[in-house]
Amino acid sequence: MAPAFEDETASETNFSDVEQLHKSKVTVVGSGNWGSVAAKLIASNTLKLSSFHDEVRMWVYEEILPSGEKLSEVINQNNENVKYLPGIKLGKNVVADPDLEHAVKDATMLVFVTPHQFMEGICKRLVGKIRGDAEAISLIKGMEVKMEGPCMISTLITDLLGINCCVLMGANIANEIAVEKFSEATVGYRENRDIAERWVRLFSTPYFMVSAVQDVEGVELCGTLKNVVAIAAGFVDGLEMGNNTKAAIMRIGLREMKAFSKLLFSSVRDSTFFESCGIADLITTCLGGRNRKVAEAFARNGGKRSFDELEAEMLQGQKLQGVSTAREVYEVLSHRGWLELFPLFTAVHEISTGRLPPSAIVEYSEHTPRLNVLEGSAQYC
Numbered sequence: 001m002a003p004a005f006e007d008e009t010a011s012e013t014n015f016s017d018v019e020q021l022h023k024s025k026v027t028v029v030g031s032g033n034w035g036s037v038a039a040k041l042i043a044s045n046t047l048k049l050s051s052f053h054d055e056v057r058m059w060v061y062e063e064i065l066p067s068g069e070k071l072s073e074v075i076n077q078n079n080e081n082v083k084y085l086p087g088i089k090l091g092k093n094v095v096a097d098p099d100l101e102h103a104v105k106d107a108t109m110l111v112f113v114t115p116h117q118f119m120e121g122i123c124k125r126l127v128g129k130i131r132g133d134a135e136a137i138s139l140i141k142g143m144e145v146k147m148e149g150p151c152m153i154s155t156l157i158t159d160l161l162g163i164n165c166c167v168l169m170g171a172n173i174a175n176e177i178a179v180e181k182f183s184e185a186t187v188g189y190r191e192n193r194d195i196a197e198r199w200v201r202l203f204s205t206p207y208f209m210v211s212a213v214q215d216v217e218g219v220e221l222c223g224t225l226k227n228v229v230a231i232a233a234g235f236v237d238g239l240e241m242g243n244n245t246k247a248a249i250m251r252i253g254l255r256e257m258k259a260f261s262k263l264l265f266s267s268v269r270d271s272t273f274f275e276s277c278g279i280a281d282l283i284t285t286c287l288g289g290r291n292r293k294v295a296e297a298f299a300r301n302g303g304k305r306s307f308d309e310l311e312a313e314m315l316q317g318q319k320l321q322g323v324s325t326a327r328e329v330y331e332v333l334s335h336r337g338w339l340e341l342f343p344l345f346t347a348v349h350e351i352s353t354g355r356l357p358p359s360a361i362v363e364y365s366e367h368t369p370r371l372n373v374l375e376g377s378a379q380y381c
């Protein structure tokens, strides 16, 4: 008869096999500045939490570095994204993978975090390549505008991949979280509170406080629209108009964010604008952040150098979201006949495209905004 301890070991092994089978596997799709920080946050937690596999895959859009080496190989050798997050160790359990299909194949939790303009192409490549029981979360700020109307990125993911998608947004300038400075974030979920709590556990650390609200559209629109207001704040800085003007632009911007969100989705909650994804993200983006910075340079140059040129020169491969979001918002506004209701959003697009000078950012109020937001509906006064 075999000794008792052998039997125990065998049953332990089986138990551990079953446990392994039920552990969530996380893949981060994207490896820019925020993508790399998200992978670092998640990897520190998967090591501690028994319900997750330790390893975190991170899909890398392959690039050849000036040294001639491949970015993904350098990340795996140094445990550091030398291009998008230099000087920060990601955690040894982060594995960079340049093969998109391979990176997502076994994942039960997919974290999408690429610039929004690449998402439709990425989702199309992933159709039929992911697990049917996978859950997704989008950290992406931006929207797609289609013939039938605006489409939020979480909806794009759900529609193209047939999976549930939460969102995570907040006052989160990636470089500050990378060095573990305290900040907060908001998870937006549709119905399933348990799934939202799993995402909260995956992201929360003592320096990154995450809470969940049942308002996917509200959270996602906050994160998306504040980049348009940040462009306006950058114009104000470039024109050296001072703090009162910037505060006024932020207030008007917040009002337009709320009105636009509620006109598109009546389910959007007022309280969402007081979460980290709302007012807090608006403030941090209008004080710091790349959209504000490049818009400041645009205004200092009197609008004579294009955003594309300034983005390439100032951001070293990182992408601006505010200018393309302003164009997308403008398309929605003009299509629906709402341009006059949103003078700040409209002016940002017209200045960005050179139709108006940067100084027009404070002249728009002469067109008397006739927006009166009453109990969630926008009406003419």
Ligand SMILES: NC(=O)c1ccc[n+]([C@@H]2O[C@H](COP(=O)([O-])OP(=O)(O)OC[C@H]3O[C@@H](n4cnc5c(N)ncnc54)[C@H](O)[C@@H]3O)[C@@H](O)[C@H]2O)c1
Pocket (backbone or CB within 6 Å): 030, 031, 032, 033, 034, 035, 036, 061, 062, 063, 084, 113, 114, 115, 116, 118, 139, 140, 141, 142, 172, 173, 174, 175, 317, 318, 319, 320, 321
């Ligand atoms: N950086 C931040 O502080 C921050 C904070 C919160 C949210 N976000 C949001 O996160 C999202 C991702 O931003 P980021 O900062 O991680 O990226 P980033 O702007 O730092 O980097 C750009 C990324 O896009 C990749 N890329 C370039 N061409 C591509 C292509 N054709 N297809 C796919 N990928 C391509 C690059 O390899 C790189 O990983 C954006 O929606 C952004 O608004 C960023």
